[in-house]
Amino acid sequence: MQLDELYRQVIMDHYQHPRNQGELTEKTVSVDLRNPSCGDEITLQLEVADGRVQDVRFRGSGCSISMASASMMTEAIKGQDVPEALSLAKVFRSMIRGEAVDTEVLGDLESLQGVSRFPARVKCALLAWQALEKAVSGHTDHQPE
Amino acid sequence: MSMEDVRKDFPIFEQVINGHPLVYLDSAATSQKPRPVIEAIDRYYRESNSNVHRGVHTLGSRATEAYELAREKVARFINAPSSDLVVFTRGTTESLNMIGYGYARTKLREGDEIVLTPAEHHSNLIPWQQAARATGARLKYIPLQADGTITLEDVRGTITDKTRLVAIAQVSNVLGTIYPIREIVDLAHAVGAVVVVDGAQSVPHMPVDVQALDCDFLAFSGHKMCGPTGVGVLYGKRERLEEMEPTYFGGEMIDVVELYEASWKEIPWKFEGGTPIIAGAIGLGAAVDYLTGIGMEEIRRHDRELTEYALERLRSLPGVTVYGPEAAGERGGLVTFNVDGVHPHDVSTVLDSEGIAIRAGHHCAQPLMRWLEVPATARASFYLYNTKADVDALVHGLNTVKEFFQHAIG
Numbered sequence: 366m367q368l369d370e371l372y373r374q375v376i377m378d379h380y381q382h383p384r385n386q387g388e389l390t391e392k393t394v395s396v397d398l399r400n401p402s403c404g405d406e407i408t409l410q411l412e413v414a415d416g417r418v419q420d421v422r423f424r425g426s427g428c429s430i431s432m433a434s435a436s437m438m439t440e441a442i443k444g445q446d447v448p449e450a451l452s453l454a455k456v457f458r459s460m461i462r463g464e465a466v467d468t469e470v471l472g473d474l475e476s477l478q479g480v481s482r483f484p485a486r487v488k489c490a491l492l493a494w495q496a497l498e499k500a501v502s503g504h505t506d507h508q509p510e
Numbered sequence: 511m512s513m514e515d516v517r518k519d520f521p522i523f524e525q526v527i528n529g530h531p532l533v534y535l536d537s538a539a540t541s542q543k544p545r546p547v548i549e550a551i552d553r554y555y556r557e558s559n560s561n562v563h564r565g566v567h568t569l570g571s572r573a574t575e576a577y578e579l580a581r582e583k584v585a586r587f588i589n590a591p592s593s594d595l596v597v598f599t600r601g602t603t604e605s606l607n608m609i610g611y612g613y614a615r616t617k618l619r620e621g622d623e624i625v626l627t628p629a630e631h632h633s634n635l636i637p638w639q640q641a642a643r644a645t646g647a648r649l650k651y652i653p654l655q656a657d658g659t660i661t662l663e664d665v666r667g668t669i670t671d672k673t674r675l676v677a678i679a680q681v682s683n684v685l686g687t688i689y690p691i692r693e694i695v696d697l698a699h700a701v702g703a704v705v706v707v708d709g710a711q712s713v714p715h716m717p718v719d720v721q722a723l724d725c726d727f728l729a730f731s732g733h734k735m736c737g738p739t740g741v742g743v744l745y746g747k748r749e750r751l752e753e754m755e756p757t758y759f760g761g762e763m764i765d766v767v768e769l770y771e772a773s774w775k776e777i778p779w780k781f782e783g784g785t786p787i788i789a790g791a792i793g794l795g796a797a798v799d800y801l802t803g804i805g806m807e808e809i810r811r812h813d814r815e816l817t818e819y820a821l822e823r824l825r826s827l828p829g830v831t832v833y834g835p836e837a838a839g840e841r842g843g844l845v846t847f848n849v850d851g852v853h854p855h856d857v858s859t860v861l862d863s864e865g866i867a868i869r870a871g872h873h874c875a876q877p878l879m880r881w882l883e884v885p886a887t888a889r890a891s892f893y894l895y896n897t898k899a900d901v902d903a904l905v906h907g908l909n910t911v912k913e914f915f916q917h918a919i920g
Contacts, residue, residue: 368860368863368914372856377915402871403870403871403872403886404872404876404879404885404886405855405885406885427853427855427885428854428855429855430855430856483859485858485859485862486855489855
């Protein structure tokens with residue numbers, strides 16, 4: 366097991382300099398989620414208009430994996446249609462489960478692929494995505510997994 | 511037996527984890543199991559497996575005898591005056607919940623007070639929150655000092671003539687603090703309150719004598735003291751257990767059953783509805799024999815020596831914050847800490863890559879995490895099979911953590 370496989374440079378960069386951190390003034394929806402087994406927390410806020418994620422912010426406390434995953438997610442979904450964001454969530458989940466996926470759509474998120482070899486950290490990587498699925502469940506017919 | 515030989519009794523150490531020998535520093539979560547315990551359970555299933563207290567056949571008698579012998583061993587281990595004051599349960603959580611349902615809910619009235627500390631494990635907190643909600647009783651907290659200890663003056667200030675129940679851990683699972691149980695018991699008894707002691711972190715690690723403590727109830731788990739998972743103990747004074755209601759109804763626990771009512775067996779069996787945890791209790795009996803063979807004083811001395819060494823080494827590491835009392839003599843065998851700027855999960859993952867198992871998270875003590883003003887902590891906990899070399903490995907691992915994150919974060 367190589368630590369470098371898990372802690373890629375781009376993850377550390379997002380952990381240290383999280384993107385889209387803070388709160389939205391024009392938020393449509395705000396979701397608080399925590400991982401009760403370890404205490405990680407996230408508040409995810411979205412501004413959804415015309416079926417599109419117009420803006421997004423998050424605040425949270427947690428490990429490098431959970432916070433980097435949240436930061437990268439906000440960058441990825443900003444400007445996406447809701448169904449597009451949800452399908453990205455699906456691809457991301459598959460990757461974290463260790464399944465072969467088309468990494469093209471993932472961008473920076475591909476750097477979290479190593480998490481699939483660290484079962485204890487899977488929940489960390491998925492926390493922000495669960496928040497996303499919960500947040501948009503009212504804005505689409507798609508049901509989160 | 512010397513402590514150096516102890517490690518050889520634990521088959522789990524005959525393996526490598528991620529290319530390193532296993533350094534197991536998570537015994538406060540669950541302990542490893544020595545060969546005699548594993549063999550006792552194996553032998554029971556091979557030679558004596560049968561239900562207890564009912565079959566009139568040979569195996570039935572053999573199983574019953576072994577199960578009741580385990581009860582006697584546990585009673586001697588905690589110096590209970592009689593083995594019928596020992597109830598087998600699934601573990602500390604179940605024992606505490608049984609007191610919450612079978613005792614607190616029937617005894618507490620509106621306006622009564624339950625006294626706790628903010629350092630309690632969720633298992634010794636939520637059952638009382640629930641009992642308070644159900645009865646109209648009120649929770650009160652003995653304040654913690656900066657190092658996690660409490661003062662008897664504060665205990666005196668918190669316990670009033672309205673206090674009916676005091677629930678406290680003998681050793682904090684996060685801070686390691688050893689609380690002055692006997693003194694608390696005396697103050698509680700002076701106002702007629704009963705005292706529930708959460709012994710999950712004390713009974714496995716130090717001599718615990720229920721008569722010397724004079725506590726009304728003591729709860730602990732088998733799996734933290736070299737026994738199997740799924741078995742634990744509820745000890746109670748005779749009067750307390752007799753006035754406590756059963757919480758599980760069905761086979762095994764009854765005396766006479768009519769169509770519209772039923773009566774219960776004597777203690778302890780009225781609390782053991784259904785087929786009891788036979789193999790678990792026998793395994794726990796073997797664990798008690800094993801620990802007694804080494805000696806609880808000796809185990810306490812060993813834990814304390816390792817804790818002292820770990821405190822000294824961890825405190826000398828720049829960027830590492832250690833929580834809890836200053837002196838090893840005031841704490842159980844565990845050290846809770848954080849590495850500046852690195853989340854405990856990340857600490858744990860890096861340590862795991864060197865074969866070192868620690869606990870990271872809130873340790874089932876969210877109110878205490880808020881009191882410490884941290885979202886989570888890392889915890890290294892020791893037991894009889896640990897050595898100073900394990901502490902050295904931890905320190906080496908923590909240096910790797912710092913180097914790695916410094917390098918990775920840049």
